[in-house]
Amino acid sequence: MKRSAVPLVAVLAVAALVGLLVYGVVTKSDDKTLDEAVAKGQRPAAPTMTLPVLGQSSKSNSLAAYKGKVVVLNFWASWCDPCKAEAPELEATQKRLAADGDGTVLGVTYRDASDDSLKFIREHDLSYPSIRDVDGKLAKDYGTRQLPETFVIDGRGRVAAIKRGPVNRQFLDEALAKVGA
Amino acid sequence: MIRRALLVLGLACALLAPAGSLAHAAPVQRTTLADVEDEVMCVLCGTALNISESSQADRERAFIKQQIAQGKTKDQVKQALVAEYGDAVLGTPSGGGFNAAAWLVPAAIVLALLAALAFIVPRWRRSARSSTDAPAPAATPALSAADTRRLEEDIARYER
Numbered sequence: 001m002k003r004s005a006v007p008l009v010a011v012l013a014v015a016a017l018v019g020l021l022v023y024g025v026v027t028k029s030d031d032k033t034l035d036e037a038v039a040k041g042q043r044p045a046a047p048t049m050t051l052p053v054l055g056q057s058s059k060s061n062s063l064a065a066y067k068g069k070v071v072v073l074n075f076w077a078s079w080c081d082p083c084k085a086e087a088p089e090l091e092a093t094q095k096r097l098a099a100d101g102d103g104t105v106l107g108v109t110y111r112d113a114s115d116d117s118l119k120f121i122r123e124h125d126l127s128y129p130s131i132r133d134v135d136g137k138l139a140k141d142y143g144t145r146q147l148p149e150t151f152v153i154d155g156r157g158r159v160a161a162i163k164r165g166p167v168n169r170q171f172l173d174e175a176l177a178k179v180g181a
Numbered sequence: 182m183i184r185r186a187l188l189v190l191g192l193a194c195a196l197l198a199p200a201g202s203l204a205h206a207a208p209v210q211r212t213t214l215a216d217v218e219d220e221v222m223c224v225l226c227g228t229a230l231n232i233s234e235s236s237q238a239d240r241e242r243a244f245i246k247q248q249i250a251q252g253k254t255k256d257q258v259k260q261a262l263v264a265e266y267g268d269a270v271l272g273t274p275s276g277g278g279f280n281a282a283a284w285l286v287p288a289a290i291v292l293a294l295l296a297a298l299a300f301i302v303p304r305w306r307r308s309a310r311s312s313t314d315a316p317a318p319a320a321t322p323a324l325s326a327a328d329t330r331r332l333e334e335d336i337a338r339y340e341r
Contacts, residue, residue, distance in 0.1 A: 006300075013293060020282055079225065079237050111224045113244055113265040135267040 031143035034151075034159055043158035046073070046151065047141035051131040054109055061131050063106070065159060070103030070181040071153040072172070075139055076130075077112040079121035079148040086166040087124040090150075093172050094128040102181040103155075108133050110147060135167050154179040212255045217245050220255075221262055224270035228274065241266070 037044040048063040063071055074090055076083040095107040107130030109117045111153065133139050142151060144164075152161040153174035161175035204312065205284035214230070223241060230238055248258040262270045324332065 006297075009293075017286075020286070024282065079240065111266050111269065113240065115244075116240060134264065136269070 031140075034143055035159050035162055035164075038159055038162050042153065043156075043160055046071075046153045046157050046159045047132075047138065048157070049138045049141070051108070051133055051138060054107070054114060054121075054130040054132050055125065057114075057132075061106075061129060063153065066104060066106070067157065068155045070097065070155060070176065070179050071141075072097070072103070072105040072176075073108060073151040073153055074105060074167075075108045075110050075133070075142070075147055075149045076120075077110050077147050078116040079112065081096065082119075082166040083148045084124065085167075086148055086150075087120075087126060089167055089169055089172060090128070091124065091126050092169075093176070094126075097176075097181060098127075100181070104128060108138060110136060110139050110144070152179060210254065212249050212258060214242060214245055214249065216255050217249075217258050217262075218242065220272075221245075221259065221270050222267050224266045241270070 034044055046063055050060045050064075053059040053061050063073065072090065072093055074086075076087075076108040090105050090107075097103045097105065105128035107126070107128060109130055109132050111134075112132075114132065117132075120126075121130070136144075142149065146164070147165055148164045150167045150171075152172075153158050154160045160179045161171070163171050163175075218231040219229060221230045221241070222228065223230050223235060223238040225237040226233045226235050230241055241262070244262070245258055248261050253261065259271065
């Protein structure tokens with residue numbers, strides 16, 4: 001008896017859609033790879049990317065430029081209220097690192113217009129450099145979903161500490177002690 | 182010589198005249214906030230900018246107005262938005278991976294519907310053709326004499 005192929009095709013189509021849904025949920029879920037590794041006491045390699053410097057679009061900068069130095073990588077934006085609260089702590093850290101020659105704070109702006117970011121820098125009197133992650137690709141590599149987020153990176157380019165949320169003095173002191181700064 | 186120069190001048194005028202009239206017929210439209218607003222997203226809210234009311238949406242609107250004030254076209258304003266906020270501001274899924282599903286799934290559904298039509302329509306036509314080719318049902322059997330008489334009586338009674 002000849003049977004219609006329609007039910008089989010319908011079942012395959014539904015299975016394909018369900019598979020697509022599962023794939024979407026898996027790929028779009030938060031990337032916790034770095035967090036899990038750091039929680040286990042490991043130091044995973046810090047993702048790096050060359051990006052334009054805020055306020056100097058003709059220039060670019062990346063983590064690789066700070067090889068041998070400690071980097072406090074901070075994702076921020078002018079529209080982010082908690083970023084305003086942590087800015088003085090980050091500036092104090094920048095002054096300390098620069099004075100000791102140990103490293104730098106490196107800001108990464110996320111989905112923020114340059115003029116707004118520059119205004120934020122002026123208002124908070126920030127002296128550390130920032131790069132612009134316009135497409136959010138670097139943020140994606142760090143599993144960044146909400147701002148602010150901070151990653152303390154040792155002189156060998158490895159992530160030593162992570163703070164998903166605003167940093168405070170205690171976190172920065174402990175994280176910098178870990179990386180010998 | 183003069184005649185030839187006049188002829189060339191006349192031809193040049195004839196060629197340039199339509200261009201001039203076209204320029205008048207299609208004046209360059211100034212870009213407006215509304216033109217751009219309904220085609221871009223508020224990058225933080227994840228909603229279309231024309232329905233977003235957050236402070237970020239206001240910043241994006243201010244940015245668009247600034248670009249319009251510089252005399253930029255709609256496309257140029259959108260390019261400037263992408264340069265500041267990334268592809269997310271366009272609200273169209275970009276890149277590969279799962280985002281490609283946003284384009285591929287509708288295309289696959291359309292193809293599946295077309296394939297289903299291509300499969301079903303010939304069957305309908307075949308079944309319709311076979312129903313017309315089928316022998317006509319047998320003619321109604323003739324009434325008996327008694328039935329004919331009773332029918333005529335009923336009709337006569339009805340017409341009275």
